[in-house]
Amino acid sequence: MSDLLARLRDRHWRLTAQRRVVAQVLDGDHVHFTADEIHARAVALLPEISRATVYNTLGELVALGEVLEVSTDGRAKRYDPNAHHAHQHLVCESCGTIRDVHPSGDPLGSLPATERYGFSVSGVEVTYRGLCPNCAQK
Amino acid sequence: MSDLLARLRDRHWRLTAQRRVVAQVLDGDHVHFTADEIHARAVALLPEISRATVYNTLGELVALGEVLEVSTDGRAKRYDPNAHHAHQHLVCESCGTIRDVHPSGDPLGSLPATERYGFSVSGVEVTYRGLCPNCAQK
DNA sequence: ACCCTACCTTAGACATTGTCTAAGTCAACA
DNA sequence: TGTTGACTTAGACAATGTCTAAGGTAGGGT
Ligand SMILES: [Mn+2]
Ligand SMILES: [Mn+2]
Ligand SMILES: [Zn+2]
Ligand SMILES: [Zn+2]
Numbered sequence: 001m002s003d004l005l006a007r008l009r010d011r012h013w014r015l016t017a018q019r020r021v022v023a024q025v026l027d028g029d030h031v032h033f034t035a036d037e038i039h040a041r042a043v044a045l046l047p048e049i050s051r052a053t054v055y056n057t058l059g060e061l062v063a064l065g066e067v068l069e070v071s072t073d074g075r076a077k078r079y080d081p082n083a084h085h086a087h088q089h090l091v092c093e094s095c096g097t098i099r100d101v102h103p104s105g106d107p108l109g110s111l112p113a114t115e116r117y118g119f120s121v122s123g124v125e126v127t128y129r130g131l132c133p134n135c136a137q138k
Numbered sequence: 139m140s141d142l143l144a145r146l147r148d149r150h151w152r153l154t155a156q157r158r159v160v161a162q163v164l165d166g167d168h169v170h171f172t173a174d175e176i177h178a179r180a181v182a183l184l185p186e187i188s189r190a191t192v193y194n195t196l197g198e199l200v201a202l203g204e205v206l207e208v209s210t211d212g213r214a215k216r217y218d219p220n221a222h223h224a225h226q227h228l229v230c231e232s233c234g235t236i237r238d239v240h241p242s243g244d245p246l247g248s249l250p251a252t253e254r255y256g257f258s259v260s261g262v263e264v265t266y267r268g269l270c271p272n273c274a275q276k
Numbered sequence: 277a278c279c280c281t282a283c284c285t286t287a288g289a290c291a292t293t294g295t296c297t298a299a300g301t302c303a304a305c306a
Numbered sequence: 307t308g309t310t311g312a313c314t315t316a317g318a319c320a321a322t323g324t325c326t327a328a329g330g331t332a333g334g335g336t
Pocket of ligand 2: 220
């Protein structure tokens with residue numbers, strides 16, 4: 001994630017304490033936190049950080065392509081720092097656990113030209129749903 | 139959609155004016171309205187119908203498997219009466235238009251056993267994103 | 277046809293998630 | 307070290323969805 005800070009410096013970002021803390025919370029490639037979860041963890045490191053700044057910083061990281069926005073449940077969006085390796089998600093319907101998964105083949109290839117209705121198709125999101133081992137054993 | 143009313147009667151649903159109107163708004167297999175859009179159209183047919191009843195009725199139709207809930211944009215959920223033919227969605231990133239599409243192959247099959255982490259995988263949602271012909275011509 | 281009553285509907289309060297504004301603060305550059 | 311425009315903040319506001327208590331009614335029983 002220090003890579004991330006370097007990239008942001010290159011883009012003439014001001015490196016404020018607040019932005020450092022948000023980046024630190026997102027460190028680790030397999031987290032999928034909501035904005036409020038990120039805010040709570042950020043407050044533990046920098047008590048005076050505001051909700052607005054967390055939302056602002058996350059929005060900027062998404063616009064820069066450094067973080068992905070994931071909506072797996074129609075509730076709060078989740079923020080995914082694993083933006084540099086294409087992947088999809090497997091979600092437990094019971095406890096909400098999210099795993100990164102890597103399907104075989106190109107997901108875009110599954111949409112035939114006759115099903116594209118003249119769209120220029122540029123991306124695809126796949127969400128697999130099921131029960132995780134913990135929740136499956138009732 | 140009269141099929142739907144018959145099925146609901148069979149399940150001992152009370153056929154109230156409000157429920158008839160919600161079903162009528164959802165008639166047609168290729169609509170993807172938000173709850174508020176459905177409420178606005180329902181009010182045009184039955185002015186005193188409340189927001190709570192629309193939400194209640196939609197939730198019940200989803201629980202019965204007669205309507206699908208679709209979250210394509212992280213904003214309001216959309217309600218899809220085309221619940222009896224498996225399909226996926228193609229969304230215009232600019233204007234939000236949604237088309238039903240039918241990918242080739244079984245979308246579930248693209249997730250190898252080694253990527254399932256012990257989950258019992260029961261479903262998959264695929265959202266293709268791009269620009270519709272109207273929006274593509276700037 | 278009329279009652280009952282369990283189920284349904286309603287208005288509006290409340291909850292969650294996200295956006296915006298105006299005023300104060302500070303990181304980076306000179 | 308001073309300057310300045312970008313950044314942060316508290317809190318109001320907005321959008322979407324949930325809940326409750328009170329009143330209404332569909333449909334079975336008579
Ligand atoms: Mn991920
Ligand atoms: Mn559909
Ligand atoms: Zn689980
Ligand atoms: Zn479009």
